[in-house]
Amino acid sequence: MENPKKLTANYILSYLYQKEVMYFTTKMFSDLFGISKTKAHQSVFYLKQRDLIKEVEKGKYLVLGFEPHRVLSNPFFIASRIIYPSYISFRSALNHYGFTEQVPFTVYVATTKRKKEIQFGNYRYKYIALSPHKFFGYEKQMIGELPVLLAEKEKAIVDSLDQLQYAGGFEEVAKALFNAKNEIDNQKLMEYALKTENKTLCSRLGFLLEKYQMSMEGLKNSLSTSFVPLDPDKPKSKVWDKKWRLNVNITDDKLFTWRQT
Template sequence: MEQMNFAAKISLKVFKTSYIYTSCNPKTHFSGLIDTQYVMADSVYKSKNLTSEQLHFLKRIEEEEILYFQLAEIEKELHESYTNLNEILENLVEKGILIRLEKGKYCKANFSDLNVLASFISNGGTIAYWSALHFHNLTDRFPNTTFVKTNYRKRNTNILGSTIQFVYTKREKRIGAIHMGYGQNAYAITNMEATLVDCFDQPRYAGDWADLLRAFYLADVSSEKMIEYTKAYQNQSLIKRMGYLAELFNKKKLMDFVDYAKTQTGKRYILLEPGGLDKGIFVKRWKIRLNIDENSIMQIIESGY
């Protein structure tokens, strides 16, 4: 095997037919499997072990503390060019040191922050819906899907065995984001108010209706932001549902929002639970039909289901 002149501490161990390559740098999470098995396109040179060029590339991204990158930009980030960059990356993917997230986008094999990676491949999308409910401790149920709001259409994908679902929204709905982490560990996620408005706007991305009811009951939110965000969404149904529930839950901080919501009821009745059975009593002041009665709502809140 070629000599590994590398800045970080390195250990090499033979395990069956593979070499294990690790680095001790906790900031960059650098480690990976160098497998002697390889299957690549015939046009790409297949190296059985790490070459000097591959080692140099790894050294450089380690030095720059790069966790993920785009093919089109990595040479600029490293301040150097490569004549065979595609070949280097393909070999490092085959050896398990890098993971190809999608065409032209890569990350280190053991960097596993899905919020960061989902934001990266969506070009700055915002973590939202059920994922944000869980982040804000408004639901105990852990979503198997990471939901990302984007202002363009993008196919859902899979990263590290988890589904990433992209939800296209109009630009005016890209509001209420907060920023978490620093550097390459940074990502945007909706704040508590925007998360709830999103979920009432698109409840199919919020788990189930019982989860959403309990989340709204638990949330400590402000009238000012609720009014601002619901105005931007221009969705009368979500305003009526949230206004009715805020009044039912006696959320004192939301009394201004309740007063505002009462001015937005219109003339058409809607079902409280969207997609539920068309039954129940009519609440005239809210123009809502309670297809789930108030006693059942309070039981859901108390039980968590």
């Protein structure tokens, strides 16, 4: 089928790259190129036939270009292009930085928008909506020669403490923080924790920083006003930490069992 309005594959891809459009709908395509919806549908079909784009969701397409394997083999790039703005965080970022051995087949993505989970290829893409004031602390990194927005090391820890269910739970985040201690900026970690305005997070982080003999003084004025569980997934114990306003419902032996292996 001849492509309408002389929109060659080279021209289309060059223009999409120029506009930094890697994920689009037919309507977006129509608006970008100033063509009718009918012609846009024809162009999209033309690109699909040549494996230059791939339908990820119904009516939504990922640009593959002339090196489709480079894109399809990079789940972080795909994840961060499906919705904008967004960045890779939580368990995915912890694993990327080598702070946890868990290799998740779900890519965890922080965004300010609500988005349903997507299954595409061998991965699931889980989008976690953050309050706007928590959407910070990310940077552009080149992964597999493609640009990806990724949480900074400190923010990956903070995001994970903020929403433990997306990072493998409290024990896994405690382990990740220990593994990260020589690679992160302690002051930045505390500043990021304070910026989330989550006092429960600050209590739990302060407890761990003290255990790891890291600086934690900056958190002392931003703790939970009532006692909260150290591990929210475990039952209450009879051990209370007045300094950090915590119900310590997990023993050191259990929490740090990985240090003995």
